[in-house]
Amino acid sequence: MPYSDGGLDTKLKHVIRESEVNTIYTDKAQAVAKINLGQKLFFDKILSGSQDISCATCHHPTTNSGDDLSLSIGVGGQGIGYSRELGETRRLIPRNAPEIFNRGATGWRTMFWDGRVEITPDGKMLSPADDKLPTDVLENVVAVQAMFPVTSRQEMRGRKGDVDIEGKPNSLAAIGDTDFEEMWARVMARIVAIPKYIELFKQAYPEVSVEKLHFAHAANALAAFQIHSFAFEDSPWDEFLKGNTHTLSEKAKEGAVLFYGRAGCASCHSGTLMTDQKYYNILVPQIGPGHRDSAGFDIGRARETDKKEDAFAFRTPPLRNVAKTGPYMHNGAYTSLYDVIKHHINPLEMLQEYDASQLDDGLEKTFRLNTSTILVMSQTFSSEVNVVPSLTEHEIEQLIAFLNSLTSPSTKNLSHLVPDSVPSGLPVDR
Ligand code: HEC
Ligand code: HEC
The missing domain is CATH 1.10.760.10 (Cytochrome c-like domain)
Structure with a gap:
């Protein structure tokens, strides 16, 4: 030539x-119903203890799936992107929020800067929740990762004694730090208390009854949304x-x-x-x-x-x-x-x-x-x-x-990924 x-x-x-x-090569062929559900969950602050922060707050499409900050600002903060401000008496999260592009790529098997979530080459799922992790439901490493932000006090859960945006006690923050099952159960209870979510879960999981739904099903949907929407080649x-x-x-x-x-x-x-x-x-x-x-x-x-x-x-x-x-x-x-x-x-x-x-x-x-x-x-x-x-x-x-x-x-303009509203009715960061 x-x-x-x-x-x-x-x-x-x-x-x-x-x-x-x-x-x-990213498997973009995620089920549409899961992607739709995942999009709502990704932007819905109902997942956080005080209902003041969503995944998107720190991984917003308009800030290249990160937050433009050196170190992330979690629970209690205000705003998004570079102008996000730390809440009074809160500390910065010790780490930078990574972009989340292409995490469905073939061969991708680690999560977090320290790799505390991983899928080993023989398919074993490793995570801070050890044997509490519902491995039978979780579909991939992106889903395993999505189990953890809601358990992190600094990122989404809050600290003991926190009150939510309506001044009510933050019930997720009251749970002990190693009681992962209780945290996931309570977050999921909040989600399925909203009729619109039941509808979306039924579309995504027609074979699973509402009582059998686990937060891991939500995590799979969060993964489907991320894998599909943040994949660019x-x-x-x-x-x-x-x-x-x-x-x-x-x-x-x-x-x-x-x-x-x-x-x-x-x-x-x-x-x-x-x-x-x-x-x-x-x-x-x-x-x-x-x-x-x-x-x-x-x-x-x-x-x-x-x-x-x-x-x-x-x-x-x-x-x-x-x-x-x-x-x-x-x-x-x-x-x-x-x-x-x-x-x-x-x-x-x-x-x-x-x-x-x-x-x-x-x-x-x-x-x-x-x-x-x-x-x-x-x-x-x-x-x-x-x-x-x-x-x-x-x-x-x-x-x-x-x-x-x-x-x-x-990646130039990803604002189409931001939903008009979310089922909880809480405000959407845009
Ligand atoms: C020994 C392995 C190694 C080599 C060789 C290496 N890097 Fe890195 N690179 C890293 C690690 C590890 C980090 C993150 C370090 C940290 O955050 O503490 C990093 C960070 C980066 C980042 C920052 C990315 C981000 O999102 O924060 C860029 C850009 C980068 N490397 C480019 C390069 C380039 C260009 C070269 C060649 C000149 C190179 N690296 C060689 C291991 C390596
Ligand atoms: C307060 C800001 C914040 C919120 C809210 C948040 N994250 Fe993150 N995210 C981070 C930070 C910081 C890290 C890196 C933490 C570490 O490495 O210890 C991270 C890591 C990740 C990673 C790992 C990427 C990689 O390559 O290792 C993914 C994926 C991710 N977050 C998705 C989510 C999802 C899904 C949600 C909601 C359920 C969420 N995040 C909520 C700040 C946030």
């Missing part, structure tokens, strides 16, 4: 073959992989050659969603409230495995639409792709010289850096990231051009 570009396409095809790049990069070589700028092609070649990115950002779904400590600055049981740090994967060597390791994030889904890293420590790449090139130096003024006021003062922090973090540093060589400014620009080519044009 003749190439018009002095061999760039050939070079690119070669690195792609070498690194076994595959296009994404039309980025310039996807078009290129499908054989349309003109969709990618020359600069982006050079960037791809670097990404899959000498820059070493694909050794971790591999596969369909550009992540190996493994965990690394690349010395991302610690900002935010962290966790009380870890002296205010967020020790990431180690929270899940209890292994010292996993301290400060976080899952390699997927990169589709990444140009639009900042702030970046598990805690939103960086606001530009340029800084993110610089960080990979020289993690220790970037940590030592981290400029917290890029953060919002409230967050800036939570950045802690001293020799002992650096020492503790360095002990479990993942040397795998040393594959990233020193790169010129020009090469960094090329990599950014490639990352920009991962943006699907269809």
